[in-house]
Amino acid sequence: MADSYNVKEIEAKWQARWDTEGLYQVDNDDPRPKAYVLCMYPYPSGAAHQGHVRNYTFGDLIVRYRTMRGEAVLSPFGFDSFGLPAENAAIKTGVHPRTFTNARIDELKESVKKLGAVYDWRREVKSHDPSYIKWSQFIFTKFFESGLAYKKNAPVNWCPGCQTVLANEQVLADGTCERSGDQVVKRDLEQWFLATTRYAEELLSDLDNLEWPERVKTMQRNWIGKSQGTKFKMAIAGSDDFFLEVFTTRPDTTFGMTYAVIAPEHPLVEVLTKDAFKVEVEAFRVEASDRSEIERQSTEVTSKIKRGVFTGSYAVNPFTGKEVPIYVADYVLMGYGTGAIMAVPGEDQRDYDFAKLYGLPVIRTVQPPDDFAGEAYTGSGSKINSDWLNGLEVDEAKAKATQFLTEAGVGGSTIQYRLRDWLVSRQRYWGCPIPIVNCPRCGLVPVPLEALPVLAPDDVEFLPTGESPLAVHPTFKFAACPKCGGDAIRETDTMDTFVDSSWYFLRFCDPTEDEAPFSKEAVAAWMPVDQYIGGIEHAILHLMYARFFTKALADLGYVPDHIREPFKRLFTQGMIRLGGSKMSKSKGNLVAPQRYFDTVGADSLRLFHLFVGPPADDFDWSEQTDDVIDGCFRFLNRVWRISLGTAESFPGVTVKVVNRETNHSDREILRLAHRLIAKVSEDYERWSYNTAVAAMMEFTNSLYRYAGNGAQVETFDFAVDTLIMLLAPMAPHITAEIWERRNGGLVHAQKWPTPDPDLVKSEKETLVIQVNGKVRDKIEVDSGIDEQTAVYLALASLKVQQALHGQTVRKTIVKLPKMISLVI
RNA sequence: GCCCGGGUGGUGGAAUGGUAGACACGGAGGACUCAAAAUCCUUUGCCCCCAAGGCGUGCGGGUUCGAGUCCCGCCCCGGGUACCA
Numbered sequence: 029m030a031d032s033y034n035v036k037e038i039e040a041k042w043q044a045r046w047d048t049e050g051l052y053q054v055d056n057d058d059p060r061p062k063a064y065v066l067c068m069y070p071y072p073s074g075a076a077h078q079g080h081v082r083n084y085t086f087g088d089l090i091v092r093y094r095t096m097r098g099e100a101v102l103s104p105f106g107f108d109s110f111g112l113p114a115e116n117a118a119i120k121t122g123v124h125p126r127t128f129t130n131a132r133i134d135e136l137k138e139s140v141k142k143l144g145a146v147y148d149w150r151r152e153v154k155s156h157d158p159s160y161i162k163w164s165q166f167i168f169t170k171f172f173e174s175g176l177a178y179k180k181n182a183p184v185n186w187c188p189g190c191q192t193v194l195a196n197e198q199v200l201a202d203g204t205c206e207r208s209g210d211q212v213v214k215r216d217l218e219q220w221f222l223a224t225t226r227y228a229e230e231l232l233s234d235l236d237n238l239e240w241p242e243r244v245k246t247m248q249r250n251w252i253g254k255s256q257g258t259k260f261k262m263a264i265a266g267s268d269d270f271f272l273e274v275f276t277t278r279p280d281t282t283f284g285m286t287y288a289v290i291a292p293e294h295p296l297v298e299v300l301t302k303d304a305f306k307v308e309v310e311a312f313r314v315e316a317s318d319r320s321e322i323e324r325q326s327t328e329v330t331s332k333i334k335r336g337v338f339t340g341s342y343a344v345n346p347f348t349g350k351e352v353p354i355y356v357a358d359y360v361l362m363g364y365g366t367g368a369i370m371a372v373p374g375e376d377q378r379d380y381d382f383a384k385l386y387g388l389p390v391i392r393t394v395q396p397p398d399d400f401a402g403e404a405y406t407g408s409g410s411k412i413n414s415d416w417l418n419g420l421e422v423d424e425a426k427a428k429a430t431q432f433l434t435e436a437g438v439g440g441s442t443i444q445y446r447l448r449d450w451l452v453s454r455q456r457y458w459g460c461p462i463p464i465v466n467c468p469r470c471g472l473v474p475v476p477l478e479a480l481p482v483l484a485p486d487d488v489e490f491l492p493t494g495e496s497p498l499a500v501h502p503t504f505k506f507a508a509c510p511k512c513g514g515d516a517i518r519e520t521d522t523m524d525t526f527v528d529s530s531w532y533f534l535r536f537c538d539p540t541e542d543e544a545p546f547s548k549e550a551v552a553a554w555m556p557v558d559q560y561i562g563g564i565e566h567a568i569l570h571l572m573y574a575r576f577f578t579k580a581l582a583d584l585g586y587v588p589d590h591i592r593e594p595f596k597r598l599f600t601q602g603m604i605r606l607g608g609s610k611m612s613k614s615k616g617n618l619v620a621p622q623r624y625f626d627t628v629g630a631d632s633l634r635l636f637h638l639f640v641g642p643p644a645d646d647f648d649w650s651e652q653t654d655d656v657i658d659g660c661f662r663f664l665n666r667v668w669r670i671s672l673g674t675a676e677s678f679p680g681v682t683v684k685v686v687n688r689e690t691n692h693s694d695r696e697i698l699r700l701a702h703r704l705i706a707k708v709s710e711d712y713e714r715w716s717y718n719t720a721v722a723a724m725m726e727f728t729n730s731l732y733r734y735a736g737n738g739a740q741v742e743t744f745d746f747a748v749d750t751l752i753m754l755l756a757p758m759a760p761h762i763t764a765e766i767w768e769r770r771n772g773g774l775v776h777a778q779k780w781p782t783p784d785p786d787l788v789k790s791e792k793e794t795l796v797i798q799v800n801g802k803v804r805d806k807i808e809v810d811s812g813i814d815e816q817t818a819v820y821l822a823l824a825s826l827k828v829q830q831a832l833h834g835q836t837v838r839k840t841i842v843k844l845p846k847m848i849s850l851v852i
Numbered sequence: 853g854c855c856c857g858g859g860u861g862g863u864g865g866a867a868u869g870g871u872a873g874a875c876a877c878g879g880a881g882g883a884c885u886c887a888a889a890a891u892c893c894u895u896u897g898c899c900c901c902c903a904a905g906g907c908g909u910g911c912g913g914g915u916u917c918g919a920g921u922c923c924c925g926c927c928c929c930g931g932g933u934a935c936c937a
Binding site for chain 2: 370662850
């Protein structure tokens, strides 16, 4: 009797071998065609959860599959190991973040190995490693020298929970922190920024050439928020010193302006407010800043009442010379455009709402259709009430209005982006220190390469005061100016951890380089990433920043010129949800991968993730899920038994393999095997893993029937070996073991099988006969049947005769060998 | 509100305009067993006693010899986004 499938023994054996054998280690000068397959490197939060399992299963499958196809596949792994959880743990328990993080890395690495995922571990990268910090800092100094990194005083998002500032992207729509969920407040602080807006246009236009999910591209386009419009300055009545600049996408509606609005935070508010209105305006500004925090928490649309007060000043309409009142109102945002608008209630709903509330006049400048029942009309039409624009269509009028403003020297056409520069300062300890020294004589001076990395001191106390341990450290902040050698103050802010993850994929190409962040040659060899795999939650933040870094580093000469995008193809996997959207700790533990490694094994768990549905779809983990995983385990057992069994091996399994002449059943299973090769290969290419698994299950079922009836030895062996090779990327341990026992050697070093096109076609087909579109009969025919015979057979069918009721066939549609459609 | 996705058996899901429900889970029945587990076999969309037949992919229309698939109009669910001028 053959051994039964001993999961633990087999998986441990092969994991140890993959660790030492180096089949998946690739060198930069590997002569095979190169491919770079990458899963987003994780924040190390301890042992892997099912989301990781899903991610790494897809990645590992592709790595193993493409390797069998003869490619040199770069498959590195690393850790996004800076971040708040480690620091919060330090505050709570006193354990140093490094100790804490290293322990979590070990746990994660262990569970990744237990999954059977293979990586070139020689290339492992950790963002908290001094050798990585050094080059993150180096890149920052290069950005600083080129003006891409700069410091400015600005109202910034402050998260009281995280005790640090946040980038705009890290603040959710309701004004809460994407990490802690706390309400974010505005603070005026001197902070470091990266000039992402310099690349706004390229970040937008290059999206067109990426093989990314459309919705991710759409999200990025919306985030960049390009808007074509016109900027112009309006004179202020009674003042020659100031003017009001506004941005509009509708310069054609300028004749309809009945008032103007500036944001409460606008610097001109003070100047514009006349004495008589000072009290009211000041009260409004205070109220507005309070209210914005409260109202942002409410998702009620009704809370979006537009409120404002009159400043006492008037702006002069450049088209009419007429004066309109200037209001301060909270529906105009300081952060967009110029922070001021001309208000046209006739063609803008927001302006209309405000005008109605405060009794301001409405002038229409576009003729709405007769049946128009709305308030502000934003559609197309011809101009009215607009003097020299009357009769023109909106688009023509826009051009003419802009031309007028340009010629008058008060404005011109302009492009606005919603995208803003990336705020990278963080008032935290466990991050990459910003390598800048502030010298009272020389100003901001970058720490030179020889002195990098700047490492945070270890002798710090982690206290829940909210103050960064670096800022209160007795000596860290004192440094000699690299330029003049005099006393200077070191920057104590660290970088947003998204900085680290914006270039790790480049470091993987050349992880031990000691003279530069990476060599150009190494990057040229592997970049861009051929297949990037990760969660949809990074659709904007990480993916946008990584794209920005790649472009900036190319312009600075570190990345080869022709590489302007880091990730050629992106796949965003679906999320694993537990009981709807709630993820509770107890439930999380209940489905922890370790539990399955200990029982059914990694192969069954991997197979389950591949089988359960399309990879892009979310999956709800439920009570029934364990049954499905057991089903995958059962399938692997069936594969084990048919591959290694004989008639006597396993009760209930009949595997009769004999030496004899080839017969019909041999030819059929051979055809099925070749069809399977074609089907699985195609499904692997199109990310349809669930159907590939189904096809292999079906084939295994056929194999059982075949073997039960007496299989011919060569045909049987071919069929089994084919199945094992096709399954090898999905269930690597069991297939490696079966292959070794049957043939010796490594299944993952085999060449991916090629289907014989002649054998992919089957001998017999089911011909479906329809009458008036309804299926009336199905008959077995030779696949090479000719039209005449097929039609003859169709008409000869009794069921078809019944359906025809003796009526004449008016039309016959023939799609051989599958279908004949008769029309009466 | 706007922009994407998506509605198929009891469940997860298959289906280049051509046999709807592959494959699996669950259910039912059976074989093996003293018994159970494991394994193996049969069956499983709905209506109908069975068969013949009919009905079936959120709803209503349309195109087509033929629609889950394409077009138009709705309904519902999920996600993203929201005073961006």
